[in-house]
Every structure is written in C-alpha cells, then in structure tokens.
Amino acid sequence: MSEEKNRVLTISILRFDPHDPDDFPHMESFEIEEAPGMTLFVALNEIREHHDNSLKFDFVCRAGICGSCSMLVNGRPTLACRTLTKKLDPHITLAPLPLFELIGDLSIYTGKWMRGLNERLETWIHDKESELNVDALEERMEPALADEIYELDRCVECGCCVAGCGTIQMRPNFTGAVGLNKVARYHLDPRDKRSDAEYYEMIGNEDGVFGCMTLLGCEDVCPKDLPLQSKIAYLRRMMVKTALKD
Amino acid sequence: MKVIYTDVLIIGGGLAGLRVATGVKERGHDAVVLTLVPPKRSHSSAAQGGMQASLANSKMGEGDNEDVHFSDTIKGSDWGADQRVARMFTHCAPKAIRELAHWGVPWTRVQRGDRTAIINAKKVTITEKDEAHGLITARDFGGTKKWRTCYTSDGTGHSMLYAMDNKAHEDKVEIHERLEAISLIHENGRCYGAVARNLMSGELVAYVAKATTIATGGYGRIYSVSTNAIICQGIGQAIALETGVATLGNMEAIQFHPTAIVPVGILTTEGCRGDGGLLLDKDGYRFMPDYEPEKKELASRDVVSRRMTEHMRKGKGVKSRYGDHLWLDITILGREHIEKNLREVKEICENFLGIDPAEEWIPVRPTQHYSMGGIRTNYTGESQTLKGLYSCGEAACWDLHGFNRLGGNSVSETVVSGMLVAEYISDYLDSSQSNISIHTANVEKFLKKEQDKIDALLCKENGEDAYVLRRRMEEIMMEKVGIFRNGKDLEEAVKELEALHIRSKNIEVFRSKSRAANPALVNAYRTQKMIKVALTVAYGALLREESRGAHSREDFPERDDANWLKRTIMSWKNESDTMPTVSYEEIDINSMEMPPGFRGYGKDLTIHNECTPMRQSTVDAIRAELEAQGKDRFEIQNALMPFVDKLPKKYQGRNARLGENV
Numbered sequence: 056m057s058e059e060k061n062r063v064l065t066i067s068i069l070r071f072d073p074h075d076p077d078d079f080p081h082m083e084s085f086e087i088e089e090a091p092g093m094t095l096f097v098a099l100n101e102i103r104e105h106h107d108n109s110l111k112f113d114f115v116c117r118a119g120i121c122g123s124c125s126m127l128v129n130g131r132p133t134l135a136c137r138t139l140t141k142k143l144d145p146h147i148t149l150a151p152l153p154l155f156e157l158i159g160d161l162s163i164y165t166g167k168w169m170r171g172l173n174e175r176l177e178t179w180i181h182d183k184e185s186e187l188n189v190d191a192l193e194e195r196m197e198p199a200l201a202d203e204i205y206e207l208d209r210c211v212e213c214g215c216c217v218a219g220c221g222t223i224q225m226r227p228n229f230t231g232a233v234g235l236n237k238v239a240r241y242h243l244d245p246r247d248k249r250s251d252a253e254y255y256e257m258i259g260n261e262d263g264v265f266g267c268m269t270l271l272g273c274e275d276v277c278p279k280d281l282p283l284q285s286k287i288a289y290l291r292r293m294m295v296k297t298a299l300k301d
Numbered sequence: 302m303k304v305i306y307t308d309v310l311i312i313g314g315g316l317a318g319l320r321v322a323t324g325v326k327e328r329g330h331d332a333v334v335l336t337l338v339p340p341k342r343s344h345s346s347a348a349q350g351g352m353q354a355s356l357a358n359s360k361m362g363e364g365d366n367e368d369v370h371f372s373d374t375i376k377g378s379d380w381g382a383d384q385r386v387a388r389m390f391t392h393c394a395p396k397a398i399r400e401l402a403h404w405g406v407p408w409t410r411v412q413r414g415d416r417t418a419i420i421n422a423k424k425v426t427i428t429e430k431d432e433a434h435g436l437i438t439a440r441d442f443g444g445t446k447k448w449r450t451c452y453t454s455d456g457t458g459h460s461m462l463y464a465m466d467n468k469a470h471e472d473k474v475e476i477h478e479r480l481e482a483i484s485l486i487h488e489n490g491r492c493y494g495a496v497a498r499n500l501m502s503g504e505l506v507a508y509v510a511k512a513t514t515i516a517t518g519g520y521g522r523i524y525s526v527s528t529n530a531i532i533c534q535g536i537g538q539a540i541a542l543e544t545g546v547a548t549l550g551n552m553e554a555i556q557f558h559p560t561a562i563v564p565v566g567i568l569t570t571e572g573c574r575g576d577g578g579l580l581l582d583k584d585g586y587r588f589m590p591d592y593e594p595e596k597k598e599l600a601s602r603d604v605v606s607r608r609m610t611e612h613m614r615k616g617k618g619v620k621s622r623y624g625d626h627l628w629l630d631i632t633i634l635g636r637e638h639i640e641k642n643l644r645e646v647k648e649i650c651e652n653f654l655g656i657d658p659a660e661e662w663i664p665v666r667p668t669q670h671y672s673m674g675g676i677r678t679n680y681t682g683e684s685q686t687l688k689g690l691y692s693c694g695e696a697a698c699w700d701l702h703g704f705n706r707l708g709g710n711s712v713s714e715t716v717v718s719g720m721l722v723a724e725y726i727s728d729y730l731d732s733s734q735s736n737i738s739i740h741t742a743n744v745e746k747f748l749k750k751e752q753d754k755i756d757a758l759l760c761k762e763n764g765e766d767a768y769v770l771r772r773r774m775e776e777i778m779m780e781k782v783g784i785f786r787n788g789k790d791l792e793e794a795v796k797e798l799e800a801l802h803i804r805s806k807n808i809e810v811f812r813s814k815s816r817a818a819n820p821a822l823v824n825a826y827r828t829q830k831m832i833k834v835a836l837t838v839a840y841g842a843l844l845r846e847e848s849r850g851a852h853s854r855e856d857f858p859e860r861d862d863a864n865w866l867k868r869t870i871m872s873w874k875n876e877s878d879t880m881p882t883v884s885y886e887e888i889d890i891n892s893m894e895m896p897p898g899f900r901g902y903g904k905d906l907t908i909h910n911e912c913t914p915m916r917q918s919t920v921d922a923i924r925a926e927l928e929a930q931g932k933d934r935f936e937i938q939n940a941l942m943p944f945v946d947k948l949p950k951k952y953q954g955r956n957a958r959l960g961e962n963v
Contacts, residue, residue, distance in 0.1 A: 074817035108821035109813035137652035166339030179467040189396035190954040195435030204407035
C-alpha cells in the first residue's frame, strides 16, 4: 500500500492552570505528524503522552455521544473527539469553551453548570397524581410523539450552544438554547403535568425565552443538529399565548 | 483531614449507581455519589441498541415472557450464570423498563398496522396488533428467541441515563463530581467507605459510610482497542481487590463485540444486524450462514466474533493499513430506516469514517466490549467476603452473564440490579448490623497511606514511565488474551504482566508535579491498578483449561462441565504479593432449573458433568408431573427453582402483558 507523506500539524493551545499562582493564560504550540483518520482526540492524547503530560482536556466516550470534549476549534465550539484533523488546515488553534468554569487548559466544569440548569428548570417528569404500578402495562404513547420527544432528548449537554450564544454574553443568567430545548421537550411530553402557566413562570421573562435575540449561533454549532431555532420560536408563541390568556 | 459521613457511598454515577442512589433515598437513607465525570457523560450513555425486557408487545415478541428471556440468558452464558440471579433479573426487567417509562424515557412505540422489515436479507411485512398500539416496541438482537430489545432509536443508553440522572436531581441525590475513589476504608472484614481524590483540586477526602457500593462499570481499557469509554479502566475492581478481602469473579470472561469500526474501535450497535444488516467478506460474500445456518448474523456475540475471526484467518478479510477487517452492510435497510432507528451509527460513520452507511459498507471487526467478570457478590449485591461492600452493574459479578452476555442485557442489568441492590442495602441499613464503629484515627491511617503513595509518585527519581508500562500491558492483553487464547501465549502474558506489575511499583511522574488537576499523576496511579486487574484476567484465562462462552481456548476447545463448571475467584492477599491468589466456587447443577445442555452453535463439544443427566431427568419429571396436574408456568418454575422469596416484597408481583395478568 502506498504511503502518502503525512502532514505536520501545528496545534496551538490556550493553556492556563488556575491552581498555579505563577501561571498566566498563554498559547503553546506543539508539532505532531498527522496520521490517517486522526481526530483531535488522538492528536491531543499524542501530545499528552509524548510532549507534555500535564496537558488537561476532557474525553470520555470519544465517539461523539457523551458531550464531554466540547472546545473551541479554530474559534468555533464543537466536539473535539469527532473532529478529523484532515478537515482542518495544518495550523489548528484550540481553546477551552468560554463561559464555563475553567479546570485547566481545555478542561472545563460543564457538569456544575448543567446541573444548575437542570435544577432550575426542574427537568424531570412532574406528576403528582399517577402512582406507578411496576407490574401493570405501561401507559400508552403515540409512536410519532415518542419519536418527537426523543428528537429533543438527544441533547448531550455539551455546552456548544451556550458558547455560541450572543445573549448569554450580556445576560449571564440566560437559560440558553440547551435549557429552552429541555423546556420544549418536557412541555411536549404528556407525562409531565406542569401547566402552561407554570412554564410561563419559569421562562416567560428576559432570562428565559424572551431574552433570545435570535442570532441562532446555537443552532449553527449544535453537534446533534437539534431544531433549536424552531423550538425557541414555538416556546415564544406558546408563552405569548399564555400571557394573553391571563 | 476532611471526612464526609453518609449512609450509602456510591462510587460511579452511571445507570447502576444512580438507580441505587434513588432507591436508597426513597427508603429514607442518605446517599452520596462519587463520579469521575458528570453522570450524564457516564459510559451508560454509549449503549445504543436497547434494553431487553420481555414485554411481548410487538408482533415478533408475541409469546415472550420471563421463561424465554431466562432460557436465552442461560444459554447465552454457556451455563456459567447464576440461574437464580437470572430469574430475579428476567422477572424484574419489565418492571424496570416501566419505571423508566414513568420517569420519562421516550421508548419507541408500537405502531398498529403493516410495516416493512428486513429479515434474513428479505423484505417482509409485519402487521402489528391494534391492541398493542402505543405500547413499548422491541427489535431483534443476537442470541434471543423473540424480539425483546426495547429501544429509543439507537440512543437507548443516553435516554435511560438522562431520565435516571434527572430523577436523581428530583430526589436531591448528592453528587460529588470529579471525585475518584482510590482506596476502600475497611477493617475486620467490614467496609466503611472510601478515600477519594478530587480530580480538580487534588484534595483527598475520606467518605465514611455504613454501606459502600461500587458501580464503576467494566475494565475494557486494559486492552489497547476497546469500544469502552476511556474511563472504563477497572479502578472499581482494583480498589476492591486491593483490600485483600473482597474478591473478583470470572475476570477472564471478556466479551468481544462483532462490529466495532476500524481502526478506532467505536461501536456500531447489534441493532444493525438485529434490524437486518449483514456481514460480508472481501468478496462481498455473506459468510455467516455457512458457519451458523440457523442464527446467522444473529448468533450470540461470542460466536459471531469467533466466526468473523476464523473467516479472516482464512484470508477472507479486507486488507487495510490497520490490519484485516470485514464489512457490515446496512444499505439494505434503506435510508429512512437508518435515519430514524440507527442515527447514532449514521453520525459515527459520517464523522469517523467519512462514509454514508445508507450508501456504503462499514469496515468492522470484533473488539473488546464488555466485562462479564467483576466484584464477586451475592444476589443481594454484597461482597461475599467484605461486609458492607456492595457492587452492581457491569462492575459486579453477581453472575447474570456467566461467560457471555446477551446484547441488550447490560443496560437492563444496570437498572434491575440497581433497583434490587438499593432495597437490600436499605434493609441492611434498617438493621442494627449496619452500625458503624470505626475510629477516626483509623480512617486517617487510610487517608495518610494514600497521601504517601501520591507523594512517592511525585517525588520518585529515575523511576518508570507509566505510559510505557500501560501501553505494553494493553498490547499484551490484545495479542495474548484475546478472542482465541492458548496456553503458551497466556503463560507469556502472565509472566510479562507480573514483571510489569513489579516495575509499576517504581513509577515516577515525570515533569508534571502539580498536586491539583494533574493527568500524569492520574495515569500513574491508575496504571498501577490496571496492571493488577489485567493480571487477574490473564491468570484466570491461563488456568481455565476449557472453552466456555467468550473464553475460547484453542488448546482446550471443549466446554468441560466435568471439571470447569465453576467460577474463578481472585483476591490479592498481601500488598507485597506479585500475583493474585486464586480459588474456585462450584456451580451446583442440582439446584439448576435449566441443567447444562448444548447451546446450538457449531459442533457440540461439551464434556458433560455426571450430575447433569440426573438433574435433567429430575427437572423433566417435575415438569411432566405438574403439567399433568394442570399447574401453570409460575407454579412449575417455583417447583424447579424457587426465587420469588429472595426478591424485595415490592418487586414480587407478576408482570402484566397483553393477554396475561392484565
């Protein structure tokens, strides 16, 4: 099999260790030889193993499923594990996702942020009435509706939409597309018994659905191609209707 | 010294751990979950194809029930499973899935009327019943008599984990993220919690608890190529082993999944073949029917993986710079089906291979996938030797899977074992036995010991490079403890791993000396632990001179029930030992509901145990007698191997299905 000559990649990484009082944010570049099928997961591990073993980053599934490895790749939020280097120029710039607490280098504390969001929006089924009987047949659901809920359930909480959001830069408590998508998901779900008025209390304000400036950076960068634009628009209509009703 | 007290310490925030947490909370106990990553990023999220539960809603699942699921599971395990555990599991799987539906999982549902499916490369029309409309549907998976695998597209684990984690939020379960348990606190045969390291700040914290549960998943990452997430490194098994008291069971039982993509080893779900996908060789020839005329691509995973390897050894593999592979063809399923039911697979193919699987074949080969072995427990999830230590999910060996797990039984096991173990732990906590009497000075000793170890790693000079040792360990496991095994290779593997273990005591963390977030330090101490785990796998495999399920010895091709119907039990008696200590636990044929038989693949090479025919005739006689008396399947089952009384009261009820117990 003929071997083409591999490119040499220069990977520049924004580095900073907040636990080191002498450190300050700086760019550091590493040169590595590209390999066929190389992803940023492979490239970063090679740098850690052979160039600098203190380099911090987050990978878990490395298959584009778990949402751990979101970072800025050439300035754009995306999942690093499924980014093939061959799709990029040989000079690649990596930086941690903005807005989230920095653990070090490319490693960020998305878990804390997302947990806060989930607790605030109470992203679980609210059902005080029906007692579950585990022995009985499950409640029925229209197949198309189940599919539609799953579509919105595919969010992996990677934080790319938050990093790509213009509103949240100015309004740090803004729910963001990740949160609004979750609200749309539970609103759609007949098992959740919250009323429109309760949803209005939660997101019918400027930190909620009315804060969105419709720049749609969220939808542009969502690695799961979620229909964020149409769901935010839908929630807005629904909230206006609810407000007018009262 | 920072000490955190709680009732139940749960190590691992995947499906199993979270289900234990919500279960004990519901019973009024406190729980703290330690997790390496945000729970929603746990490896449970990577389960694609589905969860087995015998709901029997869909047309192709008609006639399914606990008995059929039980029989499939036991056959799949090559009679290595604990049959009572398998009964408890199959009885509770429908309850677990209904519970998850209640908590918000958008299970794919039955659509009444006609639909087209691909079965054995042919288009067939399936007509779903009116009365099943809107109930949870199921797809076909390997090694099962019925279509029993319930799913949400091919993101089943993701949906289950999100619902479970959201439920944990609702229940206000305390979750301590990026905290890694690095040793268990124990004295006089009783576990009292764990020492954990904060992966962000480096701080060591002692968690003292009445009950400790390890739910950290498998140990696939001791192999260089695995479908597992990179955090599945066997650290849970290692810290149990390092107590010198807790034991590990059947560590050599490692499953290789037939269809991981080449070269990166990312999984494409068994649902691809369940939905009608085919395996093809370099000539585009469908070879599985030649080897397994009955089940073809849907034979049990261990069988398909071996057949694929055999076929590649005959020169039928596709050559690539990464070695040989075969093709998975799902183009015949059509774009619409792929974009609805196999969308993760489609995304993976697009992103990692640059191909469209609706148009092109997927390069695949068998790859390490699942750990049947783990922390040996009773059916209650409690360690057989270390009181107060529990384990469940893939981390444990309560022994549902024996020597081969059926596809779809893993996520099912996580939630079923989680809900059961939560009850047993709660019962324990409600009793006076759970009272704690450890002196804080002793807790401090455990903490200090770990601090000293970390200091040593950071201060050592002229030591070993952890990466070098770890890569060699991974290679040894790949090359010598793989799908087909033999005595010579295994002996070399054990010798070399023992040498690596000795060298690993001298690991030095080069350059990166931070005590806070420090990936080099993490790699150093995990490598030490992983090599021990690898040794238990290789050593168990060397000693087991038979072929059972996924453990396949070329020099001992027979399944040997006469000598090897037993579980391998490993412990690490003294810290200075360089090898684990092995013992065996007999599996009692005389209490089996389903005595050992032929699995139905290839030629029957079983060496039978002398007790088998006797037990079989006893079982047959009881069955015949009770059937003649008009007893139902529950009464017959109960006469053969009672298990219901072992279940928590709330889960003893019979499952409703269309036309049964409704």
